[in-house]
């Protein structure tokens with residue numbers, strides 16, 4: 001079994017409910033969407049076997065993987081997740097909600113970008129919903145979305161720069177609708193990967 005890998009790096013989770021936790025990011029190549037605000041160059045990839053990925057990540061003193069992309073659910077399956085689970089890894093995923101998630105994932109972050117009504121059919125329950133928001137965007141209707149305990153709004157940045165009007169807009173939405181909370185891309189604020 002192989003993966004088409006864009007990059008592997010060791011950093012701290014910058015966003016959401018696991019912010020600040022050391023994690024090995026495995027960015028898989030390719031996405032099935034093309035969002036205007038996308039901050040990631042995910043097209044290029046190299047073919048790696050699971051053993052090669054394991055060898056690379058074993059150098060880090062960390063047992064959390066974050067599968068990201070692109071859209072990692074285009075490539076992951078139950079067997080790949082089981083391979084890393086059997087070797088002691090906990091696995092988080094950052095998904096756009098357009099594909100089913102393999103079993104065995106320990107923390108699901110879902111950031112739907114379109115077709116919100118099909119997301120819940122594919123992924124009934126997640127650990128967090130995190131929506132990139134720019135000024136003027138409507139607040140998502142949580143009644144049709146996957147079940148979760150964490151509803152997060154993430155103001156869209158200009159590359160690594162805060163766009164204050166997006167932050168202010170998210171804050172006003174949250175004050176009016178306190179089921180939501182703010183998620184910042186803290187890695188960009190502090191200049192780490």
Ligand SMILES: Nc1nc2[nH]cc(C(=O)O)c2c(=O)[nH]1
Nearest residue numbers: 011012013014068094187193
């Ligand atoms: N530090 C850090 N945290 C992240 N959380 C999600 C990321 C992503 O690109 O998916 C990301 C990233 O690129 N860097």
Ligand code: SF4
Nearest residue numbers: 031033035038070096
């Ligand atoms: S779903 Fe995510 S990775 Fe894919 S284009 Fe949109 S923002 Fe970029």
Ligand SMILES: [Mg+2]
Nearest residue numbers: 039040068193
């Ligand atoms: Mg990123």
